Amino acid sequence: MHIRRLIVIAILTLWSSTVALSQEEPRAVDEKLLKNPTSIKLELVRRVLEQNEDPNNLTKPFKAKDKIYFRLQMINTSTLPIEISLTNPYFQNRPELTKEGQKVSYGKEIAELVKLADQQVDFPHVTFIRLEPGEATVVGQLTLSDWYASLEPGNYELINRFRFVVDGEWTEAPPISFEVKP
Numbered sequence: 001m002h003i004r005r006l007i008v009i010a011i012l013t014l015w016s017s018t019v020a021l022s023q024e025e026p027r028a029v030d031e032k033l034l035k036n037p038t039s040i041k042l043e044l045v046r047r048v049l050e051q052n053e054d055p056n057n058l059t060k061p062f063k064a065k066d067k068i069y070f071r072l073q074m075i076n077t078s079t080l081p082i083e084i085s086l087t088n089p090y091f092q093n094r095p096e097l098t099k100e101g102q103k104v105s106y107g108k109e110i111a112e113l114v115k116l117a118d119q120q121v122d123f124p125h126v127t128f129i130r131l132e133p134g135e136a137t138v139v140g141q142l143t144l145s146d147w148y149a150s151l152e153p154g155n156y157e158l159i160n161r162f163r164f165v166v167d168g169e170w171t172e173a174p175p176i177s178f179e180v181k182p
Contacts, residue, residue: 034164039078040131042162042173044070044142061179064153069143070176072160076131084164086127086139091117094161094170095147099154110147121166151180 033039046058047069062068072093076082086092090113097104106114131137142160144151157177161170 035168037171041075042171043073044173044176045073061181069141071138072140073138075136076133079133082131087123088117090114096159098157153180153182155179
């Protein structure tokens with residue numbers, strides 16, 4: 001009877017340590033994947049349609065007074081779930097906007113925020129999001145007025161680079177084109 005009890009205790013101890021190790025593994029795997037994030041596809045997508053809204057509205061030009069934003073969507077192309085953290089948008093994002101081929105500069109105060117965010121290592125506000133394999137997940141939005149002065153009429157192209165961790169490589173979203181009318 002005493003031996004049976006010892007065997008059960010040994011099995012339970014072994015099982016609990018195995019569970020603890022398996023819970024730590026994904027975080028270590030995630031950190032490695034996020035340093036060089038080849039398993040996460042980044043996209044900029046237009047806003048969601050309102051109820052009963054004409055789908056053609058998503059392809060119409062913006063008006064100069066509109067609040068122009070794009071949703072930031074990620075697709076986990078690996079076979080395992082990946083947990084990402086969202087912190088300071090001026091640390092993690094690097095939008096690049098061009099108007100008719102000419103680069104549009106960030107606002108003065110934004111350039112300073114980007115510089116300060118690059119020097120900061122710890123961020124007080126962190127949100128964790130789990131990216132499931134093969135699923136598209138909207139993780140936020142890129143509001144152009146947060147980065148640029150009001151946009152004049154013309155044809156624009158926007159890309160965004162995103163990094164997950166300090167000293168990590170950038171993931172780049174394919175360009176999205178749009179027009180602004182008066």
